[in-house]
Every structure is written in structure tokens, then in C-alpha cells.
Amino acid sequence: MKLVYFAWLRERVGKAGETLTPPNDVTTVGALLDWLKAQGGGYAEALKDLSAVRVAVNQEYAGPEVQIGPNDEVALFPPVTGG
Amino acid sequence: MIRVQKEDFDVGAELKALIERARADGAGIGGIVTFTGVVREFSSEAGYRGGPRQLTAMTLEHYPGMTQRQLADIEADARKRWPIDASLIIHRYGRLEPGDNIVLVITASAHRQAAFEANEFLVDWLKTKAPFWKQECGPGGETWVAAKASDDQMAERWIRKPAAKRSAAE
Structure with a gap:
């Protein structure tokens, strides 16, 4: 699974992206966030407050219930501030 | 038409x-x-350390691919809701200085109401949907701009508001 991070989430995780293989029971966005957070370090710091985290799966906004698989691109980022 | 670019744009030429x-x-x-939309001289974070914070620069990060997709979706949405004959969204990314252009939204229609409403709709939605993040640079270092609840409220009002019809606008 390809993960990409933006803005302060990227800074806290400490990298712009990576390829990870979460355990088989991680099949939703919500489960992925919980699993990442449990990895500790920068992940725990970045995901401390999940209300400030937005997720996109294959470049579409996704809620915690959305299904994910090994071929998906999952992006984690703070609420957007463009315009 | 949408464009996401590092380069400046010329409003008159566009x-x-x-x-x-x-x-x-x-x-x-x-x-x-x-x-x-242009870069402000001062931080939008009012009262920072007791006064306005002078900005030296602003860096806009974005999610290449998703940005283009979101902007195209928002534009298509506006054109479904209003009788817009032509539209353009340009959003810059990278390092910008106070006074620099950030975003350009043009909407054209047979009548002004549709053009005004569609323009506001586009700006409101790109502020809350397009994956851009502003980082302000000034005395004391760099700060990520926090999303504003007021921007969400501005965008949400379009969920209820019916679009201007061609016949209703003169």
C-alpha cells in the first residue's frame, strides 16, 4: 500500500511517502489510522488528534469506513488551506 | 478550464x-x-504574539494529481448548477511573497447573477476541498496556516442555496 503525507503531517511522520504492508485485518481507513498510530514515534505524533487528519484514497476524500487494499494510494493530510 | 502552476499569471491576459x-x-x-487571491502582508492569525505578524513569504504545498482532479470536479459542479458559459481556475503553488497572486477564478455568463454566484461558490469550495496547504514564513519561523471554521460555513451555505436560473438573472 502506498502512503503519502502532506504539510505538518509529512513533517511529523518525517517522510513524504512510503510503501507499507499493514496486517491483513487492516481493511478500512479507520483501521489503518489506528494501526499507524500504534506504530508510535512520528506516526503517533502526527495522528494524535484524528479530528485534524483528512484522508484520501486514490485521490478521493475518504471516511473511516472506506475499504482499502494493497494497490491503493492513501494520503493523510491536515484540513486544506488553499484559495 | 483549470491550471495548477508555479508561475505567476496575468489577470488581463487570462x-x-x-x-x-x-x-x-x-x-x-x-x-x-x-x-x-493574493498573499497578505500580515498573517491571518490575528493577535499572534500580541500584534500583527509581518510575513516575508508563504509556501503553498499541494497534492499533485488530486489537486487537478478536485478543481475539475468543483468546476464541473459549478457549471451544472449555474448557466456558466466560460470559466477558469488557476491556482499557484510553491514559494510566494506578499502581494503575489495565489489564485484566479473567472466566471462568465449571459447575466451577472449566475457569474457572481458561481464565482463565490468556486472560491468557497476550492478553499475547503482543493488539497493545498499554506505555510507562512515570518519572524519567528514557519507556521502552517490552520483551517478556518468560517471557510467551512461559507462552503456549506451552497448545499442549501438554490442556484440562480438563467431566467431569474438580469
Whole structure:
């Protein structure tokens, strides 16, 4: 699974992206966030407050219930501030 | 039409090109609304350390691919809701300085109401949907700009508000 991070989430995780293989029971966005957070370090710091985290799966906004698989691109980022 | 670019844009040249494209398409344009967003001199984080914070620069990060997709979706949405004959969204990324252009939104229609409303809709939605993140740079270092609840409220009002119809706008 390809993960990409933006803005302060990227800074806290400490990298712009990576390829990870979460355990088989991680099949939703919500489960992925919980699993990442449990990895500790920068992940725990970045995901401390999940209300400030937005997720996109294959470049579409996704809620915690959305299904994910090994071929998906999952992006984690703070609420957007463009315009 | 949407464009995501590092380079500056020329509002006059973009406006002229849009009008020419619309004319070539045979559109009967009667009103054109142009919104330009620029980098402020001072931080929007009011009262920071007891006073306004002078900015030296702003860096805009974005999610290449998703940005283009979101902007295209928002534009298509506006054109479904309002009788817009021509539209353009340009959003810059990278390092910008106070006074620099950030975003350009042009909407053209037969009548002004549709052009005004669609323009506001586009700006409100790109502020809350397009994956851009602003980082301000000033004395004391760099700060990520926090999303504003007021921006969400501005965008949400379009969920309830019916769009102006062609016949209703003069």
C-alpha cells in the first residue's frame, strides 16, 4: 500500500511517502489510522488528534469506513488551506 | 478550464483569452466576474504574539494529481448548477511573497447573477476541498496556516442555496 503525507503531517511522520504492508485485518481507513498510530514515534505524533487528519484514497476524500487494499494510494493530510 | 502552476499569471491576459474562447464557442456573454487571491502582508492569525505578524513569504504545498482532479470536479459542479458559459481556475503553488497572486477564478455568463454566484461558490469550495496547504514564513519561523471554521460555513451555505436560473438573472 502506498502512503503519502502532506504539510505538518509529512513533517511529523518525517517522510513524504512510503510503501507499507499493514496486517491483513487492516481493511478500512479507520483501521489503518489506528494501526499507524500504534506504530508510535512520528506516526503517533502526527495522528494524535484524528479530528485534524483528512484522508484520501486514490485521490478521493475518504471516511473511516472506506475499504482499502494493497494497490491503493492513501494520503493523510491536515484540513486544506488553499484559495 | 483549470491550471495548477508555479508561475505567476496575468489577470488581463487570462481574461482576454477567456473572452476570446467563449466568443469562438458562440457564447452570449453579458457578465464576467474575476476573483484574484493574493498573499497578505500580515498573517491571518490575528493577535499572534500580541500584534500583527509581518510575513516575508508563504509556501503553498499541494497534492499533485488530486489537486487537478478536485478543481475539475468543483468546476464541473459549478457549471451544472449555474448557466456558466466560460470559466477558469488557476491556482499557484510553491514559494510566494506578499502581494503575489495565489489564485484566479473567472466566471462568465449571459447575466451577472449566475457569474457572481458561481464565482463565490468556486472560491468557497476550492478553499475547503482543493488539497493545498499554506505555510507562512515570518519572524519567528514557519507556521502552517490552520483551517478556518468560517471557510467551512461559507462552503456549506451552497448545499442549501438554490442556484440562480438563467431566467431569474438580469
